[in-house]
Amino acid sequence: MFYYDGRHYDSREMHPENDIAFWERQVRRHGDPVLELACGTGRITIPLARAGHSVTGLDISASMMNQGRRKAAAQGVDIGWVEADFRDFDLGGAYSFIFIPDNSVNHIETLEDLEACLRCVRRHMREDSRFALDVFNPRLDILLRDPSKRYPHSSYDDPDGGGRIEITESNVYDPATQINTVRLYYRLPDGRTERSDLICRMWFPQELDAVVKYNGFEIESKYGDYDESPFRGDSPKQIVICKAAGGQGP
Ligand SMILES: C[S@@+](CC[C@H](N)C(=O)[O-])C[C@H]1O[C@@H](n2cnc3c(N)ncnc32)[C@H](O)[C@@H]1O
Incomplete structure (x- = not known):
């Protein structure tokens, strides 16, 4: 991951x-x-x-x-x-x-x-x-964003020297558990996209x-x-x- x-x-x-x-x-x-x-x-x-x-x-x-x-x-x-x-x-x-x-x-x-x-x-x-x-x-305006949309997150240089890695994110928030599941999409320099899900309990x-x-x-x-x-x-x-x-x- x-x-x-x-x-x-x-x-x-x-x-x-x-x-x-x-x-x-x-x-x-x-x-x-x-x-x-x-x-x-x-x-x-x-x-x-x-x-x-x-x-x-x-x-x-x-x-x-x-x-x-x-x-x-x-x-x-x-x-x-x-x-x-x-x-x-x-x-x-x-x-x-x-x-x-x-x-x-x-x-x-x-x-x-x-x-x-x-x-x-x-x-x-x-x-x-x-x-x-x-x-x-916790910011409700972020937690309750449309889960079908992707938002810019960050970018950084690939530590293996391949080029720039661009990250976008979407999130799904469950008010019952207070768990925000953040989906991070890593667009790699070779064009592939890898997804890392991150659990954030508010x-x-x-x-x-x-x-x-x-x-x-x-x-x-x-x-x-x-x-x-x-x-x-x-x-x-x-x-x-x-x-x-x-x-x-x-
Ligand atoms: C956001 S990073 C923070 C790292 C560092 N303190 C910093 O400020 O850069 C979160 C860290 O929590 C660690 N972590 C998550 N769950 C953990 C657990 N149950 N016990 C110990 N470490 C945990 C992860 O491995 C990760 O290194």
Whole structure:
């Protein structure tokens, strides 16, 4: 699948530009050691480690992490890479700052799975640890678009050097499950088209706050973007920073 092919992922030109500076500020504020869940190819993990932080990156995809390992080795930075599912992990220690950036929580499809992930996170926190997650603020105008239409998405240079890859997308949203199935059509330089489907479970603002709260966290801040502006209805993001409620996790 193209979406989670580490080399293609890094070649794509649509990553947020200002999230790395945001996460660096958070890590400076909350301290080491740091655990990034769904670290992918180390887009954020590697700059944090380069800045001198002690960082562990966990991801389920070997392709994404192998790309991360190659880049970290080339830059001479030391990162603890863990191949695991963020819904079921035990690293046997506590971290000062744990975060799930860049909409990765949108890949969690059910409430039970998000709760399993939050249980694992809480087990790796101390009283003074902080946990942060960063998801879309759902936009009904995008979710409810005509599923038969294709929209421009992005384009990037084929990492195998063949030319430009153009991506268009369509989406089908099911309001009952809150799952948005995004169909990405990769038009390859040789004229073929490959389709990658991506499941994006929407977490609505009050729902997200309630899930976090009723799973043992206390929200300290909720930002609407990487500039740390307060969350509002029209914010592009929901970035929630929390601590474990009532001290140490279970
Ligand atoms: C949007 S990418 C984000 C990667 C990286 N954090 C970044 O900002 O570039 C989403 C990542 O979530 C990972 N992922 C999806 N489901 C996962 C799971 N259940 N456990 C761990 N990682 C998962 C994917 O393998 C992928 O690397």
